[in-house]
Amino acid sequence: MSYFRAENLSLHFGGLKAVDSVSFAVEKGEILSIIGPNGAGKSSIFNLISRIYPPTHGKIFFEDQDITHQPAYDIAGLGIARTFQNIELFENATVLSNLLVGRHRHSTTSLWQELLFMPSVRASEKLHRRRVEQVIEFLDLEPYRDKLISGLPYGVRKVIELARALCSEPKLILLDEPSSGLNVEETDDMSFWIRDMKSELGITVLMVEHDMSLVNRVSDRVIALNYGKVLAMGSPSEVQSHPDVVAAYLGA
């Protein structure tokens, strides 16, 4: 069985079929990219996986467990983290507390222990901090620890969002357009980090991306979508030369 599987996934808004019977599988340890024109239903698939929308039809499996009807907050607990297309950070908090929220799924202390700040809370806070520092080092975020998000430039926020997702120590990470709004150097950094996530941290990556050079550099496999349907699936070069995909992009 596959590591992560979507079966006949559909999302309808009234008559609009944003996602229409999409099936795909992600193997453990691979980087799979989803490409397609605007409005093809790429982000909707992510929103279905992280349960922002309930699917109209279809099922989602992760590690052979049916997660279609898990509550949204449980998805992170299973080891699936995500980033957002238009950054969703906690604006009025410091970078450090943003990243510590990423650790939320690992917190075990109860309200009473926290009110009294018992030694167990102190110990687990230090443990969380240590993990957060590893991510900070991995993504070169050292200068920003105590800065408020609201004062940081877009490119840095993008990295912090990735860092927050990594802090939850995910098994599968969903990246929604990781390079949008980044300049060439920042995109280069991003591509290194994505590959390192796979090779060093052993994380499986599912990514929505428009930048084809980034897709070519990092992906093991690519899925092309249009109008909510799968057009083609395969290696980056196969998909890009597929006649349906060429037609979809050129509008023929």
Place this chain on the structure above:
Amino acid sequence: MLDFVQQLVSGIALGCVYGLIALGFVLIYKATEVVNFAQGDLMMLGGFFGFTFISMLGFNYWFGFACAVAAMAVFGMVAERVVVRPILGYPQFSIIMVTIGLGFFLRSMAGIIWGTDDLKIDTPFSQGVLKIGSLVLAHDKLSVIAATVILCTLLYLFFNRTTLGTAMRASSENMLAAYYMGIPVKRVVSIVWAISAAVAGTAGVLLAPITFVHSNVGLVLGLKAFPAAVLGGFGSIPGALVGGVLIGVIESMAGFYLPQGWKDVAPYIVLLAVLLLKPEGLFGHHVRKKV
């Protein structure tokens, strides 16, 4: 049965009052996405203006009425300029707090200026009643119903059929974008406050024969108009009217058929129940945030 109809009509009349105040909320909300907690107090002020022009200065009723409404429109613009404009574009909570503060200020100032006695305005239709069979309907209540329906229709057409109305809706959706598209956002906001204050003034003068003019009347009625606006979905002009009538009817029925005390809380209980089932009100529509 007769009792029921009588209660229904007086409930509708009361509800139209709530509807008129709710209409003021909705106008400002629709155009600027600001919730004006001082709306009830603007209505109260309208009543005092009416009293000043008609009873103190001895103007003809209709002329005094017009003067009061015009004065309120000017007052609305001034209030907007002084307290609302400096914080346009800031989070909603700041603006809510400013209007609460404004309401407090107006209420106490009215009390200090006009005193705290119940004042009365003589109107051409204070005494008259309309008899249909054994049903007795007071003219002053009917006048409120008629005025509400007319105002609602006019404002509805204004918002949906005129360019200025479209500009108002646009600036509520996205102020900055509307500004870049050449809509004079500041003037639009100013006009909407003027209209809203004028509506409140109309309500205040019409209400004078029914509830008297008193500095606290705005608070009491304003707080009842809130559930009305929320029931109607806050952004909808017909919704405000329907919500107001619903609240009015519920209140008058609860006052008649239920034990004492229910009259005042029944509207709020209904409101909470509606919010539980339909958090966006009866006529509102809820759009998800896109991520």
Place this chain on the structure above:
Amino acid sequence: MRFIFKTDYEDDIRLFPHSGYVWTYGTLLVLLAIAPFVLSSYIMSQLVFVCIYATVGVGLMILSGFTGQASLGHAAFLAIGAYTAAYLQQYNVPFPVYFLAAGLLTGVIGALVGFPALRLQGIYLVIATISFAFIVEEILARWESVTHGNEGMRVKTLSLFGLMIPRDSPSFYFLCLGFLILTIIGTLNLLRSPTGRAFIAIRDSETAARSMGVNVALYKVKSFAISAAITGFAGALFAHKLTFISPEMFTLLLSIEFIIVILIGGTFSLHGAVLGAIFLVMIDPFLTYLKDDMPGIISGSASALGASKATASNIQSSVAAFASANGLKGAIYGFIIVVFVLFEPLGLYGRWLKIKLFFQLFPLYKRATFKRQKIYVKSERNR
């Protein structure tokens, strides 16, 4: 300027980042401890009110400031706490028991209010909490077998382990102060642990919080419960301070006063709750001062400037009439709210930070450092 060199993760967890804080707060604590033996009984009484209002302020801050859920219904929570205490006291329940009961019951009711509030946002939540407060007020007035309706309830002198603690004794002050300090420490503890961060996450982005594994519904209910419980505890103390409670004390006006407390103090920090409480409690003595002394001073200065005797006494009487007008307190509240939102949106604590920074950076302070950025929020309907 002080630079703190952090050498351990502990440095970011500590409540007092450096020794300066220990000195400042230590001195403050000593001053507060000797206050009852130095200050007049009137000021002490006001200080007790400051403690109680500040406690409620901290409770409201957790809900509104940190979790981002507005509430105009906190007077109802205070009332529930006060009435629980008064009711149980009739049956000779000892203070520690009914004090706990007041807080816990209010907390449970807060959680129950939290559930329906889960689906509401912004203005809808504000109105729902107002509705809740009205319903509670009406229940208090009508449920005569328990609450004695509009006649109100007497509250006997507090007795703790056989000791009588009258409401104007130093011991009562220490009790209120102690509870305030406990509340603040507990809240600070919460803020440096996962629960507090989850609250802040919910305030800033519910979607992102959810996708990071925060059970948004659960934490909102928790926030409501904690906030209500703190207010309920404060209610029990409030009842003892007033010795008499009746439904008309717990109106919308009181809820708005609590909002004023956090708004004026500054909604982003616990300091704000305390500063705001001091400010609010000071309004009453200020009004008394206005009534008693202002007319004399103004007419005195008028005659000093050459006004005739008749004009001076004229001025005196009109100023006196204005200062003793019934609604003046409301006007002052309104004026204060408007002025603070317009000119000092970060509150008193924000002003203090600005002054501090000014001296630290002197002469390099830039006026624009704290300039508020207009955000031109797009429609909040699409949330």
